[in-house]
Amino acid sequence: MATLNDIYQQLINQISDDYDKTEGYLISDMMRSVSIVFADLYTKQEEIESLLDVDKLSGDQLTKFVLQRRGIKRNEATYAVGQVSVTGNGAVNIGDLFEVANGIQFRATETKTITDNGIVNIECVTAGSVGNVPANQIRQMPVTLSGITAVTNPVATHDGYEAETDNILRTRYYESLQQTATSGNVSHYKAWAKSISGVGSVKVFPVDNGVQGGIAEVDIVIIDQDKLPASTTLVSEVQEYIDPNSEGLGYGQAPIGAKCYVYAATTKTLDITLSITKSSEYTDAQVLQNITDSITSYIEGIAFQTTYVSEAKIGSAILDSAGVEDYSNLLINGQSGNVTVGEREVPFLGDVAIV
Incomplete structure (x- = not known):
């Protein structure tokens, strides 16, 4: 300059x-x-x-x-959804609020009369992953609802995703330049699926079920933004966008005559045991959490990228964990060596036990 x-x-x-x-x-x-x-x-x-x-x-x-x-749009943040179990005798109207102890609020997305007990669909007021809260955390009503005495969410809320980051958006831009997406080819199906908020990665299996009567069938397998199997809601959204009801009629993005079936990846659970020599500056709980975080980071980085989980790289992740001086007796699912990951599977860290 x-x-x-x-x-x-x-x-x-x-x-x-x-x-x-x-x-x-x-x-x-x-x-x-x-x-x-x-x-x-x-x-x-x-x-x-x-x-x-x-x-x-x-x-x-x-x-x-x-x-x-x-023509690529940045995927926006989404609002977590779920259900609350409402107790009492009264009415819940669209927009009525429920709340977690830390102030995260959810609004009712339907109007329902409650007699003794009822289930109400809800949506987080704030977009993003902040709305994904565990079960039995939504227990408050910031504004009293006449006749309603208690509320809770029986299961965790889900599908709250962050807006697409600059790096991911830039990657999609380069993919569109380097991988010609046209006429319903593999790149086209990947681009369609990735344009849905919450989709993290995609695999396409063309003509997986063969061609019958001139109708081609395409399987799409997706994982979400968190590198986990996509939820039923996310799968349905991708399906509706590409080929509603898998009919191949051209009412979605897929061309006429191509039936598309969207699936969530299946989970390849990894249970790990090991022995460690740890630094005295850390508690057992801290070291275990650090190891878990480090292995999780490695696993997320290879999701839908490799056909195996490397024992050596898990070992490296363990050594990189704060508080770990050395380790031994590393077993993954009870065995030593690499773990094969199927083409429709995504690795998921299960239990980590220090023995």
Whole structure:
């Protein structure tokens, strides 16, 4: 980047030494004024050039860039959904609020009369993963509902996903450039599935069930943003977008004559046992949590990317865990060695036990 002084010096160098170019004299002052204007123009030029480089863009600028050039929309954050069990005799109306102890609120998405007890569908007021709360956490009503005495959520709420990050959006942009998505090819099905908020990764199995009567069948297997098997709701949303009811009639994105079936990946659970030598600065519980977090990070990074889980890399993840000085007797699902992951499976960390 040319600085003001650089520009000034270039201008001065272009003037004959027959003239007095000493600072404080007319020639110097004139060139200093011109260099100020040029420096501002250089800055604006660099700003414009940066707007043409997708790797230098972020936020709204990146969103606008990829939309204008490739028609790719940033996936927005979604609102977690679930159900509450309501006790009492009264009515719950659309918009009535229920709350977790830490202040996360949910609103009713239906109106229902409650006699003794009833189930009401809810949606988090705040978009994102903050709305994914465990079972039996929604117990409060910030505004009293006449006749309603208690509320709880029997199961965890789900499908609250964060907005697509800049890095993931940029990756989808590059995929659209490098993998030609056209005419219902594999790349096209991947792009369609990834355009749904919450979808983390996709595998496509073309003509998996053969061609019958001129109708091709395509299986799509998805995992969610958290690298876990997609929920029923997310699977249904992708199915509806690509090929409603798997009829192959062309009412979704898939071409006429191509029946698409969307599935969630199945779980390959990994139960791990090991012995460790730990630092005295950490408690057993802290070390166990650090090991769990480290292995989980590795597993998430290979989801839908490899056909096996590496024992060596799990060992490396363990050694990288704060508080671990060494380990031994590492077993995955009761055995030593790598663990094979099926093409429709995603690894999931089960129990981690230090023995």
